[in-house]
Amino acid sequence: MMKTAWVFPGQGSQAVGMGVDLTTTPMGKDRFEEAQTLLGWSVLDQCQGDEAELSKTLYTQPCLYVVESILIDLLKDKGQMPGLVAGHSLGEYSALYAAGVFDFATGLTLVKRRAELMSEAAGGKMVALMKFDRSQLETAIATIPDVVLANDNSEQQVVISGTPEAVAQLCSQVKSKRAIELKVSGAFHSPMMATAAQQFQVLLEETHFNEAKMAVLSNVDPTPSTSATTLKDRLIKQMTGSVRWQEIMLALPEEKITHVLEVGPGKVLAGLIKRACPAVEVSNVRSLEDF
Numbered sequence: 107m108m109k110t111a112w113v114f115p116g117q118g119s120q121a122v123g124m125g126v127d128l129t130t131t132p133m134g135k136d137r138f139e140e141a142q143t144l145l146g147w148s149v150l151d152q153c154q155g156d157e158a159e160l161s162k163t164l165y166t167q168p169c170l171y172v173v174e175s176i177l178i179d180l181l182k183d184k185g186q187m188p189g190l191v192a193g194h195s196l197g198e199y200s201a202l203y204a205a206g207v208f209d210f211a212t213g214l215t216l217v218k219r220r221a222e223l224m225s226e227a228a229g230g231k232m233v234a235l236m237k238f239d240r241s242q243l244e245t246a247i248a249t250i251p252d253v254v255l256a257n258d259n260s261e262q263q264v265v266i267s268g269t270p271e272a273v274a275q276l277c278s279q280v281k282s283k284r285a286i287e288l289k290v291s292g293a294f295h296s297p298m299m300a301t302a303a304q305q306f307q308v309l310l311e312e313t314h315f316n317e318a319k320m321a322v323l324s325n326v327d328p329t330p331s332t333s334a335t336t337l338k339d340r341l342i343k344q345m346t347g348s349v350r351w352q353e354i355m356l357a358l359p360e361e362k363i364t365h366v367l368e369v370g371p372g373k374v375l376a377g378l379i380k381r382a383c384p385a386v387e388v389s390n391v392r393s394l395e396d397f
Contacts, residue, residue, distance in 0.1 A: 111363045112181075112188040112204055113379070114174050114197030118288075119372030120166050122157050125173035126150065127394045133183070134176045137210065141172045144214050149173075163291055167196045167221035168214060174200040174370040175210050177391055181369065184397070190330065190361055192323040192354050194375060195257070195295070196220075198344065204369075205318035207337055212313060219309050220345070223302040230293020231270040237262050237283035246276045256295035257349040260378050267296040295348055303345040310342055321361070328353040330361060351375075355382040367391060 128134030129150065141149045149172045152165045160166060178200065193201035196217070203213045234257075235243070243264065247255055253268030253276050265288065266276055277285050292298060315338045321330035324340035326347035331337060355378060358366065365387040368376040376388045390396060 109189040110365045111190040114193035114200035115370045116195035116197040124371040163225040171217045178204045190321045227292030230298045231273045232267045232288040234286045235282040242280045246279045254296045258352045267293040323354045325349045
């Protein structure tokens with residue numbers, strides 16, 4: 107029997123033109139209008155505008171959430187429903203929306219505030235490492251202050267986060283095939299986000315969460331849960347905690363998942379899952395054409 111998981115990409119998967127075709131559906135048109143009212147700016151204009159502007163945290167996160175939420179509702183309108191959901195960083199908000207933990211407006215309010223706080227963070231640096239020596243990496247992280255493993259994406263792809271000095275020191279000690287500095291304003295998913303996380307927690311704690319309609323694998327704790335209290339607690343920790351994506355992927359076969367659908371722009375998560383879980387069928391829904 108087929109059991110499907112829906113996964114949702116985060117910052118870095120955005121692309122100019124994403125979601126534009128969704129305006130041809132009544133739901134998409136209404137959702138973009140509702141988002142403009144809530145945000146005070148047009149998601150559609152940003153998605154059709156300048157790539158550098160769209161890549162700014164302030165705009166990227168709400169735009170991704172809005173586009174992914176429309177795709178979620180179009181899938182549900184066609185009678186589809188996942189058995190499990192997970193999202194990468196910002197994508198966890200789309201996963202929680204898909205699971206019915208909060209409605210569209212509540213999710214967008216959270217994402218808007220998250221984006222504002224993260225875009226204001228400064229002084230940190232993030233670098234993606236490809237094909238590296240993991241034992242070297244673990245030793246370096248254990249011995250160098252002010253640098254952490256921000257995203258554990260796969261056995262051979264991670265993102266480190268911390269002060270510029272600490273990140274540079276780690277990169278000099280860990281051999282890798284490629285090291286790519288990410289164009290972000292701060293050291294996301296690290297203790298350097300503590301002040302932003304404390305400010306965000308105020309809004310999170312006063313936001314009502316429903317019990318999830320299907321299991322959610324969270325970034326900071328990739329064990330299945332439907333508990334509103336648990337899912338909120340995990341989300342509170344997400345801004346400063348590591349994205350444990352490799353563990354999420356490896357949990358999919360254990361949860362009897364046979365098919366994964368990546369919902370949103372890009373296909374980074376699909377590629378990672380294909381390599382980590384070759385027995386799992388993987389596909390994408392990025393636009394109306396994919397329906």
